[in-house]
Structures are given as structure tokens and as C-alpha cells.
Amino acid sequence: MNLKTLTALGLACVVLFSCEEIDILESGNLVPKTVAEDPRLPSISVNGTVLHAEAFGNPDSSLVIFLHGGPGADYQNGLNARQLADDGYRLVFYDQRGTGLSQRHDKSTYSIQLYLDDLTAVIEHYRTSPTQKIFLFGHSWGAMLAAAYINAYPNRVTGAIFAEAGGFNKQLLDEYGEASRKLNLFSEITNDVLYYDQFLTGRENEHQILDYKLSIASSFSYAEGNDEGIEGPSPFWRNGATVLQAFVDISENDGFDFTTNLNQYQTNVLFIYGENNKSYGLSFAQIEAAFFPNSDIVQIDDTGHEMIYFKWNSVYPVVLDYLNSLN
Amino acid sequence: MKAIRILIAFIVPFFIYQKGMAQTVNWIELKDTKHIMTAGIGWDYSVSYYLGYAYQLNTKVPIMLTTNFSIPSGERLLDDYKTKIGGQILLLNKSNLKGSIAFNGIYRRYENPLAKLQNFGSELKGTFGYYKPKWFVAGEVGFDIAIVTHFNHSETFKETIFADVRDGWYEPFTGGNFQYGIQIGYSFNQSDITFNIGMVTTQDFKTSPLIPYYLMLGYNLRLN
Numbered sequence: 001m002n003l004k005t006l007t008a009l010g011l012a013c014v015v016l017f018s019c020e021e022i023d024i025l026e027s028g029n030l031v032p033k034t035v036a037e038d039p040r041l042p043s044i045s046v047n048g049t050v051l052h053a054e055a056f057g058n059p060d061s062s063l064v065i066f067l068h069g070g071p072g073a074d075y076q077n078g079l080n081a082r083q084l085a086d087d088g089y090r091l092v093f094y095d096q097r098g099t100g101l102s103q104r105h106d107k108s109t110y111s112i113q114l115y116l117d118d119l120t121a122v123i124e125h126y127r128t129s130p131t132q133k134i135f136l137f138g139h140s141w142g143a144m145l146a147a148a149y150i151n152a153y154p155n156r157v158t159g160a161i162f163a164e165a166g167g168f169n170k171q172l173l174d175e176y177g178e179a180s181r182k183l184n185l186f187s188e189i190t191n192d193v194l195y196y197d198q199f200l201t202g203r204e205n206e207h208q209i210l211d212y213k214l215s216i217a218s219s220f221s222y223a224e225g226n227d228e229g230i231e232g233p234s235p236f237w238r239n240g241a242t243v244l245q246a247f248v249d250i251s252e253n254d255g256f257d258f259t260t261n262l263n264q265y266q267t268n269v270l271f272i273y274g275e276n277n278k279s280y281g282l283s284f285a286q287i288e289a290a291f292f293p294n295s296d297i298v299q300i301d302d303t304g305h306e307m308i309y310f311k312w313n314s315v316y317p318v319v320l321d322y323l324n325s326l327n
Numbered sequence: 328m329k330a331i332r333i334l335i336a337f338i339v340p341f342f343i344y345q346k347g348m349a350q351t352v353n354w355i356e357l358k359d360t361k362h363i364m365t366a367g368i369g370w371d372y373s374v375s376y377y378l379g380y381a382y383q384l385n386t387k388v389p390i391m392l393t394t395n396f397s398i399p400s401g402e403r404l405l406d407d408y409k410t411k412i413g414g415q416i417l418l419l420n421k422s423n424l425k426g427s428i429a430f431n432g433i434y435r436r437y438e439n440p441l442a443k444l445q446n447f448g449s450e451l452k453g454t455f456g457y458y459k460p461k462w463f464v465a466g467e468v469g470f471d472i473a474i475v476t477h478f479n480h481s482e483t484f485k486e487t488i489f490a491d492v493r494d495g496w497y498e499p500f501t502g503g504n505f506q507y508g509i510q511i512g513y514s515f516n517q518s519d520i521t522f523n524i525g526m527v528t529t530q531d532f533k534t535s536p537l538i539p540y541y542l543m544l545g546y547n548l549r550l551n
Binding site: 020021022023024025028029030031032185186187188190191192193194195196197198199200201202203204209215216218219233234235236237238245 | 372373374399400401402403406407409435437439440441442444446448471473475476478483484486487488489491492493495496497498499501502503504527529530531533534536537538
């Protein structure tokens, strides 16, 4: 290859690539802006942070606080639950601190207690009277958080719905993780969540890059033949990679156990699980339900872990019956 | 600016070395070698297979021009791959102690159901070790930087995650990883069996790839 050819090749590259360049560190390009960057988003300021939050229904009705999964997901794929507002409930949705469209923070600031304090602050923000009933409706990690809250404050909650909690203690979480996150090293699916580490790294607080990376890894969860029976992609706004890593570190380094006081909670609680989630099933639901003195377990047919999004019509009557039984 | 970075990453190595890749070689056994064919398998962010070629220039200071193509494992053959071209120069050339520097321009591609990424990057790698005719052992340190990346998103991404996502070329640097480890090799006849193993950490030393290791088992065929 002579010098002229190389020069021509170089100039061709200059022309070819001299289009607009986009800043990867600016929210709104690869990931949507958070409430800290876009004041038009619905939000509440509580406990030293700004949370992306919405509520539906009569403000004086019994509160149903929806707790989304993750850690590091958001509430968009749980919005079907707002139908309960038509049945006389006040549905509250919020993106947990550091994820969804809520404000980001340094990794070192996250803790389980902080998440419990946030939940207390959300309840206080929306509560209109001291006698207003409070229900927690948690999905996956959100169900774990609901258990953690009841474990810490057994007298604050009127009732709780647990949709496939990933494990109420470290041991159960590990069991669920091993069952649901099997990696075939030679498969395309595995490659899809590993190979891009050389394209995108992101420093510890470069949330735009880290959150984006996590978002494009989401295709792993609904890949064909996945053990959790997830039918396909469900919508979300933005992942919180830093808070996810913070809680992974907490779990690995300190462990956790949200079960120590659950036997004090005498109210009947509801467990629901998807028929097609091979990693959960009736047996896992029974193990988790056994921590409570009183519980019901209901299978949601023909769906998997994302039952609230994909089979809301089946979930809805079960949840409504439960809420009405305690309202 | 981006075009200049691409030139630095990808075109400049042509002028300096014409072609190249950080081959794992036994410098002692390269005396009369002109061509090296390489093949291997290992862990390079994923299970990967590679083929390479190196050409040794007839210079006083040993210089190799190399190229390499690798693909990760998976059902879809060419949705992800990496190409490297660059060169490797032996800067320290004592009887058994050798030290070399390699510089590569990188073009790589990644695709999953949500996004397609194309990246121009570069890699700088230093190696220092002890070499005998039949074997060698060396330490290696490298830095791989993703200089500029083109993002293209699928309809699924736009429908379920972020409708207003902007496709196009992104900067500044979208990624950077340090690699450090060892390489060992056994040489016989016109062949080398090589083995590289080490750690990968991101540029801020606070985070790491999901699997923070690399591992390569390679074979070189040396021809005069």
C-alpha cells in the first residue's frame, strides 16, 4: 500500500466520519433525563433526594405503594396496577433512589436502611390521615423490599402482596440467582451481555454510560428459553447501574436477612407467582410464605416473572380480592 | 475531531508499521522468520476464536507487522467481531531478556436485539520477559481504549426503553480497559504454543468488566 493510497484512505475516513458527534455523558442522548435534569417529570422531594413518582386515585383512599424490581429497574412495567385506582385505592408509584428517572447518588451512599427510610418518606408524603391504610405491592426485588420493611416495622403496614420475591435472605437470593441466571459460555445470549465490555466502560459515577450498558443487557432476561418464563421485552425508562452494584456489594459483603421479625406480622399476606417461572414456582413461594404466620399463595397461569405486565388481567382479580379482604 | 481520532487509532499504524497486532511470540526463534500464522481460542470478554498473520520486516531493530481477526462464540456468526492491525517492535534486545511494545488500531462490532455498536479504538501493550530457544515467560501490560463509537438502536429499544434515543457517533472515549498478566510459550520446530492469562480492569480502577479476566491459548506457525 503506497503513501497516496493511504492518504486517500485517510481523507475518505475524515469525510465519512465528519458528521455530528454526540456527547455520551449527556442525559437525553442514550438514556432519558432524570428528574434532576428535567423538571417537567412528575417528582417528589423526600428524604434528601428527588424521586420520580406518580399517584392515581382518590388521595384519601387506602394507599397501595407499588415497589418495582431490580434493584435498578423502574416502575413503568408495573403501571397496569393503576387499574386498582378505579376500585377505590390510591396507587402510588415511585422509582427508587438512584434508578429509573429518580435522582442519582454516589455509590457509597446507598444502603438498605436508606431505602426503607425512602419508603417511609414516600408513605408520609402521600398519606392524608394517620388512619389511612397502607398496602405494599412488591415485584421481585420490590417484594424483597416490602419484606424488609415489614421486618423492620411490623406495625406500619395493613397488608402486602409479594410477586416473586427474589429471596428474603442471602441464602434464598443465591438459590434464586443460581436457578435463574444460568450462563452458557458459548451462547449468543451470554456473548450479548459480556462482549460489549470493551466498547463501554464508564467510571463509577458516569451514570449515563453505566445505566445505558445495563439497559442493553436487558435482552438477556427475555431470551428464548429463559428460565424465568419471561415472554418478551417489557418497557422501562432507565436502569440504575450504580445502585444495583451497590446492593450487590452489600449483599456479598454484609449479607442480609429480612426474615427475623416476619413471624410477628399476623396479617394475611399474598404471594403470587408465574406458572412458567422454572426458577420460582410453588416450592419457592412456600419457602418464602412460611416466614409469615398467615399467607395465601396463588399461581398465575401461563406467564412468568413479568406477570404484572404480561398477564395483568389474571393478576388483577387476585390482587383486588386480597386488598378488599383487608380494606 | 472524531475523524482525527480515527486517524490516530487506525490509520497511523499503517504509516508506522503498516500492519500489526500484539502477537505472543518467542523473539529468540524469530531470527530468520518472515511470516507467522497464528490461531487461538480463549476468553477475550467472551469465548473467542482468532486468526492472525504477522510479517517481520528486515530491519536492524526487530519489527513485526501484524493483523488479527477474532469472533466471539455464539449462534450468529458475524454480528460481533474485532479486527486489529498494528505493529510490534523489540526495544530491549539482550541475549535472554527482551522487551517489546505493540500498538494496534482496532475496529470492532457488537450487536444484540437492542443495539448495534461499531467502534474504532486502539491498544498499546508492553511486554518484558525471559526468552530461551525452547520457551519463554513474560509479563504484559496493555491499555485498550474505545475512542469513538457509533450507536444504532433497534425498534425494540425505541418501543420499550427510550423512543428519543439518538443514533450516531458518540464521544468522548466510550470505554477503556487495562489488561495485565503473563504470557508463556513453548517452541518447537517452526511452531510455538502460547498461553496468555491476566486481569482486566476499567480505566478508573474502581469497576471491572463482568468477567474481569482474559485467557488465550494460541498456536504460531513460523515460516521463512
